[in-house]
Amino acid sequence: MKIAIIADDLTGANDCGGQLVHYGMDVSVKLDAEFTRRETEGVVIFNTDSRSLPAAEAKATVKNISEHISRQSFDIVYKKIDSTMRGNIGAELQAMYEVFQPDFVLIAPGYPQNGRQVIGGIHYVNGVKLEETEAANDPKTPVAESNIQRLIEKQTRNKSGHLSYEDIRRGHGHVRNKLERFRAEGISYVTADSVHESDLQGLALILESLPYSIILAGSAGLMSCLPKAFNLKERELGQTVPSSDQPIMFVVGSMSRTGREQLHELFAGRAAEKIEMRSERVLCGGAEKRNEFERLKERAADVQRRSKHIVLCTSDNAAETQKIGESRGLTPVQTSNAVSGALGEFAGELIQAFHVKRLFLTGGDTAYQVLHQLRIHEIRLLDEVEPGIPLGAAGEELYIVTKAGNFGSRSVMASAAIKLQGG
Template identity: 30%
Template sequence: MTVARSWLILADDLTGAADCAIAFARRGRSARVQWGTAGSGAQDSGTDEDVVSHDADSRQLGAEAAAARHAALLDRLHRPGRSVFKKIDSTLRGQPAAELAATLAALRRHGGAAFGILAPAFPATGRTTVAGRIRVQGRPLEETELWRRDHTYATGALPAMLEEAGLRGAAIALATVRAGGDVLRAALSDAARAGAVAVPDAETEDDLARIAEAGLALDAQESLVWIGSAGLAHALAAQEAGPSAPAQEIAAGPGGILVVVGSLAATSRAAARRLAGATRHVAVAPDLLLGADEAARARCRDAVAAGLHAGDDVLVEVAMGESPNLALGPRLADALGAWLAPVAPHLGALVATGGETAAALLAHLGVDGLRLIDEIEPGVSLGLTRGALAVPIVTKAGAFGTEDTLLRAVHHLRAIRHQGSST
């Protein structure tokens, strides 16, 4: 065990910011998720929190814009003694290489040196790293639905991804990782001296635990950037000595649970179908959200509000069809958030699937942050909204979970609503 430290997590979307920060919160550390201009003022520096996880909202940006946003955030949010975790998508969506290069460069401006350990594996959700390449449920990333639908790079090979941003990668084989101790520390130190980003393989949570233990034993922790997904965040949090997470009482709002599914991932769509039989199901077509028929939108929204007001749980699903236009994603998310904002007084709790969907919805509801409380299952976080609305919220990345995940999330929130359940 190492001494507990404070952390700054920089994420490219909201669900990623939450599922990394919850790793620390469920072990008794205070953790908040924030976005936008949060942390700009001295009175809002986040120094009262052990973990500050900031959503850079950069998943949909080009490489140059994403890099500039991360550099500016690190300059604004970095504090002496605060360790840095760069959260990336476990399937390499967005601009992880450009964002990492900018983060390392900004950290060098602060301290004169910077070194990265890149371990994006999240074994609990089927993401592993073998021979420097990402696999999903044992299959090469390039063969998956996720890659076919949305990818930035030509390959799932991590060293090649780093090269695109002018970074060197030093692959560390699984045998070295599993040797652990001095052997693994020496390999990490060699990468640092060579000015390379260490890229260790990892197939299990024990592999990530060895990487975390070895990395935390290195000198100059303030010069070290950890790069990965929630799997690595959990491994790091488990290495720190700290109190057990106390039970926290949270109260639901007056109405039903609103479940919003905007993700195109097959996993989320299957979960929505499973949940539809246990809730009021409202399928919303893109044409309704983006079209000129305000009266039709109002009638549909009134049906959602009436259900929530009556205490019913309502599933709102964006019906994208078989060949969705991915370019509409940001516009649809914003339109969905604006359309649902008037139902806020009737909300008992929220479930939001997909980082872009969750961020847009919360912005329109006047929410300016999340206090994280618990993890329902890997990659599925429970928190409490902050700002104009204070209700329990479950966030989930679109591709995480199973067909039962949304049903379990709703059951968890129903227990809070009916029993004032603690975690």
């Protein structure tokens, strides 16, 4: 089976692909959405890094990749979207629709086992409406709408339909009849509920047996249900990382509430120390930025001498950082990009200086920037630390865990440290 996935950021690309490694599939993530050869059997994931691009640019990028995919033979084409609906979802789906001309584009962003539920078309994160969560205050792509059907209609300028959880639970015949009604009304975009994991599982089984051409769009939640719907068998994974006692570098670019709790749990084990990049200094550029890097390098050398894991993160003063960016004529998006770019640059230099071979990267922008600095263009996914938290390899020696900022249990960083050292 061949699967093509288009994702708008790196951690999303990885967590989606991580769902498939347990089924014996070769999963490759292309960091720069490049294609130089015909893809063979397995899963290829194209990272467009387009979540915060202008909508027209994001659409053009996805359209280019879609045209490449359309010239090959894939069994499933999947659009990975953010589980909190950030990004240029409508523009990118429109690009895919124009290329593939499917009967339907089905959008199911829910991921109940990670606290993302869609109930009656309203998106909730851990029981809170999407528009009342941290996603509403995202500096790059804030989300001010909890109704996913309305959100899709605004972004695509197309009328859409909706499959409720009651529709899904009534089964194949009912869903098919409803889709026929949508088609008669000229509706191609359809959103879907998912209250429980069983709703996504039921939806996947129904979709597999429908006689329509469908572009699937969802988070890692829907993807996790597709293998069994297509009768793929799970396989036992052996040890995926060689044993090593070398310290790990954690690069934390997303300081969500969840991320802060995970760091607290990691530090409680006394095996890691924080090195904080002063964001306001790197925004000044020039000598101040260079001096900040030298300070970080000295701190990192001290932490490594004591055989502790290095946790490189940004200072937790977003309001002050945005104010400094504004004073320098930067928009909030430009300020955020400058900070994540500097964090990635510094991390890349530290990784090379201290010959780090085990990485934990959180936040899609940060992960992309770090790997870009290391000139890494492809990751092979090997395993998962937890559902939605994948582990991969680049080259022969570098092992990497990536995590979306607000994903994972409290102990995920501590668990990743054990996994990265071959435990």
